[in-house]
Amino acid sequence: MPTTMIAGRPIDVNDEGFLSSYDQWDEKLGAELAKLIGIDMTEAHWAPIRFLRADYPARGETATLRRASTVGGFAIKDLFELFPGKPAKKMAYIAGLPKPKGCV
Amino acid sequence: MKRLVILGGGTAGTMVANKLRAALGTHELHITVVDRDDAHHYQPGYLFMPFGIYNTSDIVRSRHRFIDDGVELVLTEIDRVDPASRTVHLADGRLLAYDVLVIATGVSPRPDATPGMNGKLWGSSIHEFYSLPGAQALTEAMRRFRGGRLVVHITEMPIKCPVAPMEFTFLADDWLRKHRIRERTEVTYVTPLDGAFTKPVASRELATALVDRQIALETDFAVEHIDNDTSELVSFDGRRIGFDLLVTVPLNMGADYIARSGLGDELNLVPCDQHTMRSLAHPEIHVLGDAGTLQTSKAGSVAHFAVDVFVHNFLDEFNGRPATHGFDGHANCFIESGNGKGMLLDFNYTTEPFTGDFPLPVVGPFKLLKETRLNHIGKLAFRWIYWNLLLPGRPIPLIPTAMSLAGKRVEKDVTAAGTGMPAFPTVPEELGERSATKGSPPPAPRPAPKPAQGPQLETTPLATADQVLPTPIIPKF
Numbered sequence: 001m002p003t004t005m006i007a008g009r010p011i012d013v014n015d016e017g018f019l020s021s022y023d024q025w026d027e028k029l030g031a032e033l034a035k036l037i038g039i040d041m042t043e044a045h046w047a048p049i050r051f052l053r054a055d056y057p058a059r060g061e062t063a064t065l066r067r068a069s070t071v072g073g074f075a076i077k078d079l080f081e082l083f084p085g086k087p088a089k090k091m092a093y094i095a096g097l098p099k100p101k102g103c104v
Numbered sequence: 105m106k107r108l109v110i111l112g113g114g115t116a117g118t119m120v121a122n123k124l125r126a127a128l129g130t131h132e133l134h135i136t137v138v139d140r141d142d143a144h145h146y147q148p149g150y151l152f153m154p155f156g157i158y159n160t161s162d163i164v165r166s167r168h169r170f171i172d173d174g175v176e177l178v179l180t181e182i183d184r185v186d187p188a189s190r191t192v193h194l195a196d197g198r199l200l201a202y203d204v205l206v207i208a209t210g211v212s213p214r215p216d217a218t219p220g221m222n223g224k225l226w227g228s229s230i231h232e233f234y235s236l237p238g239a240q241a242l243t244e245a246m247r248r249f250r251g252g253r254l255v256v257h258i259t260e261m262p263i264k265c266p267v268a269p270m271e272f273t274f275l276a277d278d279w280l281r282k283h284r285i286r287e288r289t290e291v292t293y294v295t296p297l298d299g300a301f302t303k304p305v306a307s308r309e310l311a312t313a314l315v316d317r318q319i320a321l322e323t324d325f326a327v328e329h330i331d332n333d334t335s336e337l338v339s340f341d342g343r344r345i346g347f348d349l350l351v352t353v354p355l356n357m358g359a360d361y362i363a364r365s366g367l368g369d370e371l372n373l374v375p376c377d378q379h380t381m382r383s384l385a386h387p388e389i390h391v392l393g394d395a396g397t398l399q400t401s402k403a404g405s406v407a408h409f410a411v412d413v414f415v416h417n418f419l420d421e422f423n424g425r426p427a428t429h430g431f432d433g434h435a436n437c438f439i440e441s442g443n444g445k446g447m448l449l450d451f452n453y454t455t456e457p458f459t460g461d462f463p464l465p466v467v468g469p470f471k472l473l474k475e476t477r478l479n480h481i482g483k484l485a486f487r488w489i490y491w492n493l494l495l496p497g498r499p500i501p502l503i504p505t506a507m508s509l510a511g512k513r514v515e516k517d518v519t520a521a522g523t524g525m526p527a528f529p530t531v532p533e534e535l536g537e538r539s540a541t542k543g544s545p546p547p548a549p550r551p552a553p554k555p556a557q558g559p560q561l562e563t564t565p566l567a568t569a570d571q572v573l574p575t576p577i578i579p580k581f
Contacts, residue, residue, distance in 0.1 A: 002571070002573055003571070004574075005572060005575070011576075013576075017576060036576055036578050037578060037581065059375070066370055066371070067370045070370040076328070076340055077328065080326075080340040084341070086298075
């Protein structure tokens with residue numbers, strides 16, 4: 001597991017770059033991660049990220065787009081506009097969570 | 105006397121009932137199986153129906169014929185489960201009290217979950233093969249098909265038998281060639297995943313098989329709706345894929361009574377421990393077969409191996425001993441590839457499918473992830489094994505419950521794509537530790553070490569644990 005410098009401090013990540021420690025994350029770091037993938041965070045961006053962060057600890061896995069939609073109340077269409085291309089993966093990256101699974 | 109109630113008399117429910125009935129007398133344990141009807145479907149057979157290989161009579165048997173006479177079989181719908189009073193409420197008003205409950209009601213296709221899927225084109229140019237009526241209707245549609253755009257589509261993961269849509273595509277390609285309309289047909293495989301399959305080596309081998317057959321692959325496709333006026337799949341990011349015949353796998357969800365009972369997640373799947381299949385919310389409830397949240401394939405082979413683990417643990421606890429068995433996520437799936445050939449996948453939570461020989465090195469006789477005639481024969485032989493060995497709970501020769509690395513050509517550097525279990529402390533492991541102090545089984549030792557992870561990106565500098573990379577690793581999106 002590599003450690004990288006992000007926002008001026010050492011952060012543990014996996015080989016793909018996703019954070020591997022839930023507690024090293026804060027919103028300042030989230031904004032920095034977003035910048036790395038070309039996203040400027042607005043309040044509209046933060047709402048689903050905060051949902052993902054709050055949803056993770058009890059379940060031990062990152063919410064899928066369906067869960068963000070049915071449980072979090074976010075329209076999937078909006079998430080595609082906010083995080084273009086691969087919203088589930090991008091949101092997980094910014095939120096400092098593992099890539100959502102549900103794909104076995 | 106203890107009371108075990110099993111909801112669902114399918115693959116998992118039938119195996120559990122028969123294995124425990126054989127192990128414990130009727131004076132020790134009362135076993136009740138609840139299902140809505142007396143028709144047991146051999147679900148892997150649906151795939152073969154559209155190509156005339158199997159018909160309905162090959163696939164449907166009476167449930168009670170396969171359930172031991174010492175098991176009470178109740179045929180009615182389930183209204184809800186009340187975990188607080190340990191009672192199942194049946195739709196006809198009856199109540200069933202339990203000491204241990206097994207939820208084995210699986211998942212079912214939900215075409216109504218995608219706008220436009222079960223609209224005016226449903227049953228004419230939009231079909232599915234995850235139910236008997238669906239497979240029957242698709243059989244007719246294939247017979248009428250004269251060429252055009254055939255699109256095979258997965259709505260959303262997880263689905264049961266995740267290789268089945270790929271198998272359908274291979275079999276359709278073969279069928280179209282034999283009917284001399286392949287040249288007039290464009291075949292496209294549309295998936296929400298970022299590759300042909302979820303795991304890197306299998307994805308690579310299957311993508312090659314698609315290219316060999318001139319089948320187009322459309323990845324990362326999250327369907328928003330189906331346009332019934334233009335006959336197009338439309339994605340959230342605005343892509344449109346036109347079809348003359350769409351064979352889709354609708355969203356798979358657990359049974360509705362699970363939602364009414366407050367036991368499920370957003371897909372009505374019951375969150376459960378990855379190694380003991382115990383409900384995370386209610387220790388006296390276990391989830392077997394497709395109904396739970398195991399991070400492995402929803403497949404009959406997984407149900408079979410998980411049932412073996414559950415039965416060991418159930419008997420240990422029944423006899424006052426701590427349960428010691430843990431499930432490793434083992435899945436073993438034959439993949440039909442058409443032209444009388446098949447491939448084989450064998451994997452678990454920590455080891456992805458590799459190429460090689462199965463079950464024995466060199467001699468096989470089966471080949472992992474390679475197309476061979478014997479793999480196809482293995483797949484067809486499985487129907488006999490299912491009815492005659494698997495459901496009655498008899499041992500199946502050569503296939504162990506825990507996965508083995510013997511014969512597998514382990515590849516390094518391909519597993520780094522985040523497909524393994526996360527490095528995060530996950531809920532199941534935490535609960536596993538907590539319940540271990542109460543005498544429940546600890547997670548089993550993993551049978552195989554995860555292959556060393558190499559860096560995923562070519563541009564990523566090599567790092568050791570005590571090195572700090574000056575620049576962040578940015579994932580590929």
